[in-house]
Amino acid sequence: MAYSTKLSDALHLLVFVHEQQGSDLTSDAIATSLAGNASTVRQMMGRLRRAGLLSSVTGHARPELARPAANITMLDVYRAVEGDKPLLHLDTHTNPACGVGVNVQLVIGECFDDIQQAAESTMASITLEDIIVRYRQRIAAQL
Template identity: 70%
Template sequence: MAHSTKLSDAMHILVFIETNPNGDLTSDAIATSLASNPSSVRQMMGKLKRAGLISCVTGHAQPALTRRPDAITMLDVYRAVEGDKPLLHLDTHTNPECGLGVNVQLVIGERFGEVQQAAEQAMDRVTLAQVIEQYERRIAK
């Protein structure tokens, strides 16, 4: 089962943009940092732009944050790239004839909702500024 790296990749892109204001901000340069491809970076940047987190003009490698890093939360970024997609997913292919198969999934779904809410509350407390500060401390060592 593949897992999504959209949130970490989007956070990476935002840190890259903010910490390299005079550097090479092409999708090629960002893709190299992500070990990804430029097309994926452009798609991700399109989502960040539609969410109002960055400004950029096609053909000009000058993306910029639209808000201060302390005003962008991990939840903002999560919603920009994942939308309303939940973190956890139920198995919807259980036997509908089996009382356990149906009802245990409903109970698990309720717990998943609680986990989603807790995760979103935690993401809302993490700012891009905090991530950048921790990154800069790490590379200073």
């Protein structure tokens, strides 16, 4: 089963841009940090720009945060890269003639909605600044 790492990668990208301010930040350089490819990085940067989280000028490898890290939430980033895509997905291929198959999926869907609301509430409370502070603490602890 495939799962999305877009949120993790987008947060990584934003922290990398924040921490490497003033450096040459080509999509190749960012892709190296993500162990991904430059094309995917450019697509992600486009989504982040459209969401007002990242600013950059075509032809200049100097992207920067479009607003302070304390004003960017994990939910902002999630919505930028995943849109309205839910975290959890129902199995829609159950037998429609089976009372359990139909009704249990509806109940599970209600539970998934509760989980989505709780996750989004938590993501809204975590800022990029929080992630950067914890990242720096982890680095300092390794010294």
